[in-house]
Amino acid sequence: MIGNDALGDDALMARLAAWDAQAFALVVDGHALTIRRIGYRMLGDAAEAEDIAQEALARLWEHAARWRPGGPGIGAWLHRVAVNACLDRIRKRRFAGDGTLPDRADEAPIADVLIDAEQQRAAVAACVAALADRQRAAIVLTYYEGLSNIMAADALDMNIKAFESLLHRARRTLQDSLQRAGLIDPSAMRAA
Known part of the structure; x- marks a missing residue:
């Protein structure tokens, strides 16, 4: 995780809302690996897991201005986005037919x-x-x-x-x- 002691999630999100690339780098460094692991364990594919991580982090960057201070935190928000993105991909796989993991x-x-x-x-x-x-x-x-x-x-x-x-x-x-x-x-x- 990122150093929340030095910089809380709300302050970090305020910096992200101002398009601060350094703040985004802190988020990526602190959370990308965890999001990739969630994606891999949910989907069984490293490339898809990387896509999930990028998608979750991109959504955070794009929606930073909508952040509500005092909420559960960046990690919880990213976990939710990653899990939902994985569930969407699983549903699409089933709809497409095969349904097996690679x-x-x-x-x-x-x-x-x-x-x-x-x-x-x-x-x-x-x-x-x-x-x-x-x-x-x-x-x-x-x-x-x-x-x-x-x-x-x-x-x-x-x-x-x-x-x-x-x-x-x-x-x-x-x-x-x-x-x-x-x-x-x-x-x-x-x-x-």
Whole structure:
């Protein structure tokens, strides 16, 4: 994140509204990587993730003058824009037909342990990718990006109770998928 201690989001947005390129560079440095990660985890494609990051940052730049001081902050706003842009692309994919996520490039690890870990990671990623769009967004924001439930709820434009219900359903669905994929032992889940 950017140094919010030295320069708060409201002050930074005031500078952006005045077309301050240095302020925009601070935002890009502080948030672009997180937005790209959200895009990649939602869409499974690095090029599309880069497009999502650019789109979210461009929207912030274009709409800086509309910023309402005292709101949830630049990060939460960018998370919301990125998630919504990802959901739009997912809907367009379904409408276009295919509906499958592109294969990841082979990273060619050299050790058997790394190969097994990559296969397990890919299987988990496939289970996450199979979640309903908003459930996937809830998992990505909370587990992969480390957002609090309150921040993730804000990013999805939901109240906290609705978000927690969504996250609970997402966890249960993901757990069932992981069990079917043989990644977790159902008897171990009952013992816990």
